[in-house]
Amino acid sequence: MTEPAPAPLEPLDEDWERALAVVAHPDDMEYGAAAAVAHWTSQGKTVVYAMITSGEAGIDSMDPAQCRPVREAEQIRSAALVGVDTVEFLGHPDGVLEYGLPLRRDIARLVRRHRPDIVITSNFRDTYGGTFPNQADHIAAGRATLDAVRDAGNRWVFPELTAEGHQPWNGVRQLWAAGSPEGRHAVDTTDFFDTGVASLKAHQAYLAGLGGSMADAEGFLESMARATGSRLGVRFAASFEVLPLHL
Numbered sequence: 001m002t003e004p005a006p007a008p009l010e011p012l013d014e015d016w017e018r019a020l021a022v023v024a025h026p027d028d029m030e031y032g033a034a035a036a037v038a039h040w041t042s043q044g045k046t047v048v049y050a051m052i053t054s055g056e057a058g059i060d061s062m063d064p065a066q067c068r069p070v071r072e073a074e075q076i077r078s079a080a081l082v083g084v085d086t087v088e089f090l091g092h093p094d095g096v097l098e099y100g101l102p103l104r105r106d107i108a109r110l111v112r113r114h115r116p117d118i119v120i121t122s123n124f125r126d127t128y129g130g131t132f133p134n135q136a137d138h139i140a141a142g143r144a145t146l147d148a149v150r151d152a153g154n155r156w157v158f159p160e161l162t163a164e165g166h167q168p169w170n171g172v173r174q175l176w177a178a179g180s181p182e183g184r185h186a187v188d189t190t191d192f193f194d195t196g197v198a199s200l201k202a203h204q205a206y207l208a209g210l211g212g213s214m215a216d217a218e219g220f221l222e223s224m225a226r227a228t229g230s231r232l233g234v235r236f237a238a239s240f241e242v243l244p245l246h247l
């Protein structure tokens with residue numbers, strides 16, 4: 001018996017100017033979405049990165065206090081390769097990230113400060129599509145980002161943000177979750193595939209500490225981008241689940 005072909009993907013909306021990417025860890029954008037970011041910044045769009053944690057619990061052989069500055073520096077270099085000049089670190093704890101009001105407030109503040117058209121996060125579904133379970137921080141980060149985008153637009157939620165001078169921002173049109181198993185949209189990353197690989201390889205210390213297929217930056221990204229590309233009718237692509245924020 002042959003499996004049914006995966007459903008074709010629709011092109012993403014590219015009629016926007018500013019995006020804010022909010023993810024749990026340094027390297028989350030680089031496992032698939034960074035090539036898309038390189039494509040957008042090459043069009044003159046602005047993309048800002050915000051890391052909720054500094055990934056300081058991500059290298060077994062390195063104490064978190066020692067690891068934090070290493071991973072932050074790697075993320076800043078990685079972002080620069082795809083045309084992202086602003087990388088913020090929110091300083092929440094890696095590995096034990098909690099969904100809750102403090103996290104929502106911090107992300108809502110970011111959204112009000114950067115006033116993006118699009119907010120990007122990573123997959124926050126329970127799995128990646130098969131049986132392999134998602135990681136707890138990713139789920140908390142994505143859920144909190146979705147809720148914080150709404151909080152950012154409501155003057156009466158987190159009124160302390162207005163007192164700090166951050167006016168409500170209702171301009172986010174869509175939230176995009178990269179690599180979600182519910183992804184129905186994609187962007188052609190063929191011309192930026194190599195840039196995406198370079199941006200993942202910039203996480204040198206992190207990759208050196210990893211085993212398994214995810215340590216092979218090029219091979220891992222290629223198999224994912226090729227499978228997605230075949231559903232968009234191009235060589236390589238990155239997929240996103242689109243959650244509309246306005247009816």
Ligand SMILES: [Zn+2]
Nearest residue numbers: 024025028138
């Ligand atoms: Zn992660």
